[in-house]
Amino acid sequence: MDNRLPSTKEMQAFIVTAEHLKFTVAAQSLNLTQGAVSRQIISLEKKLNIPLFHRHARGLSLTDKGKDFLPLVKQVINQMKSAVEKVSDIKPIIRLKVPSCITTWLLPQIMAFQQAFPDIAVELTSSIKHDINFAFESFDAAICYCTVIKDKNLSSQLLFEEYLTPVCSPSLLTEAQTQLSIEEMGQLPWLHATPQQSDWSLWLNEAGCASLTAKHHQNFATLDLAVGAAIQGFGISIGDVTLAASELEAGRLCQPHSLQVKSGKGYYFVFPKVTNNLTLQNLINWLDS
Structure with a gap:
């Protein structure tokens, strides 16, 4: 050699x-x-x-x-990058990959983090993919939507578990209505985050109505697109309670049915066990607080 x-x-x-x-x-x-x-x-x-x-x-x-x-x-x-950051005035950067559906929840927290830690820059990249391969992708960390992280080369911290519930625009309910029965929801279009329509299937199965279906279905490529269509009044989507919280509080969305179903998945902050980005723990602690 x-x-x-x-x-x-x-x-x-x-x-x-x-x-x-x-x-x-x-x-x-x-x-x-x-x-x-x-x-x-x-x-x-x-x-x-x-x-x-x-x-x-x-x-x-x-x-x-x-x-x-x-x-x-x-x-x-x-x-080498870490050594340069330690001895120079270059601002440390956290390159973070996240699924697009989490950006509405994440952006306010990232902005607040930047104000609290002005010397740390967060370079945010959104993707329709929910996984990460640090061997081939140039990111310091990622937020992944999955069950449990089993890769022994990765460290992970659960940010929140997924709880699914129907969400729609309040305009789809009459003034006298605060809730809809499952049969009444079946008269409205159902918006799906995947072609497999798995979120609705999981929720209906837990509700004891696995065989029920809507008259009209519309598929989308991602959860944020399906929920965005629900905000505009195009139908009812299955949304995550945490991710939809700001839209629910602002009144742009409502929950037409009270049942919330734990999917078994969650959103995890993931990074390589062997890492030299010393600023990651600051961001982890912030998001987990």
Whole structure:
């Protein structure tokens, strides 16, 4: 093996290429030419005396050694960033990935956190995906919607459990109504956060009305889209009590039925056990308070 250590440019080129598995996309992300990125990867492979990628006609894939090397390189880069933050005036950054459905609940808390900790920046990215792969995604932490975190390489803290209940615009109820029976709800359109319509199925099963269905159904790609349609009066959605709290308090949503069902899932703050972002605990404590 070449005794010379890899350069930071070579390591960054490797990380970005491993994330995209295409030299062209990695080059665009790094603002380099495709040839420059390819040369950095070849130089790194020569120093290690191992291939890091399998080259295919339509892209790349990591070799077994490449898969082993990636988290180690990320750890080194993170340690370097942490060392720079400790001795410089650069503001620490927490790069946080979250599902889009949680942003309404999260944004006020992030804004308050930034006021309380002005020297810590939070770079927020929303996604329709509810999971995270820190080996391939450049985030310090994530909020994941799931059951329990079983990955031994991850640390996690439950922020809140999910409780499901129907929500709709108050405009769908008459002045004399504060609640609707399940049969009355069946006369209105049901808005679904997934094509599988699993939230409604879970709630109806707990209500003892598993066979009941609505006359009209509308599917959406995410929970926030379904609840957003409910706010506009297009029908009834199944929402999470915590996530819908601000809309319920403001009167933009109401609960036409009192039954709340625990889904068995929740929203977890997740981050690698091996991390050098010393500011994460401040954000965890804030969100959990």
